[in-house]
């Protein structure tokens with residue numbers, strides 16, 4: 179099976195803080211432009227999202243891909259990506275056989291990390307994402323509802339990442355609303371960069387972005403950027419996700435009496451209780467487990 183991560187991965191920091199390390203997948207044939215140009219047109223249309231035009235760091239990342247008109251074919255976009263402003267995001271390329279050994283190798287190594295951290299045996303909902311972007315393109319500020327290992331294959335980029343759970347970067351109410359998909363436009367200001375770390379990122383390097391850590395990405399001016407991430411949840415991040423969803427509902431109710439729920443992410447037993455409450459609430463509303 180493919181060996182993916184180098185020994186400088188700091189497993190004890192999983193979902194605690196962002197960190198850079200190295201991957202061993204440079205030169206893997208699945209990531210060549212030739213293979214990508216072959217595979218992408220064969221994938222179901224809903225797995226390949228692409229936009230043209232440079233985005234701004236303050237743009238609404240998720241709705242961009244929902245709203246952008248598809249006025250250029252994928253083949254044309256790949257063809258012209260070096261000279262035009264374009265951005266292609268591919269969900270689950272592992273459905274193609276050329277990505278299978280990569281996917282299995284990555285899942286196996288994430289699984290070993292999770293066991294070492296005591297947060298479960300297998301990654302939950304593990305998926306690959308591919309990002310192919312023109313020079314200078316920007317992924318706007320957002321948080322993720324999962325944990326990420328991002329690997330760079332071509333071109334350079336700056337990935338600016340804050341600590342997870344920093345309420346000065348993303349307020350508790352905004353974090354909760356984002357996780358339940360009520361609001362995917364997070365406020366951003368230059369002060370947020372002052373509270374974050376800017377990682378310069380080049381081929382062969384990898385970066386961990388913790389669950390709900392605010393981040394944005396700016397590609398370097400020199401070349402097309404090709405990167406791939408594996409996203410997944412752990413037993414711990416699922417508990418956080420459920421507790422954040424529960425807090426979103428509690429916050430609306432408690433606001434009427436001038437109160438607010440306790441913060442998610444600071445007490446494991448409170449988060450576990452809120453997670454159970456959330457599942458009870460879903461069952462009551464007819465969305466059973």
Ligand SMILES: [Fe+2]
Pocket residue numbers: 320321322393
């Ligand atoms: Fe992200």
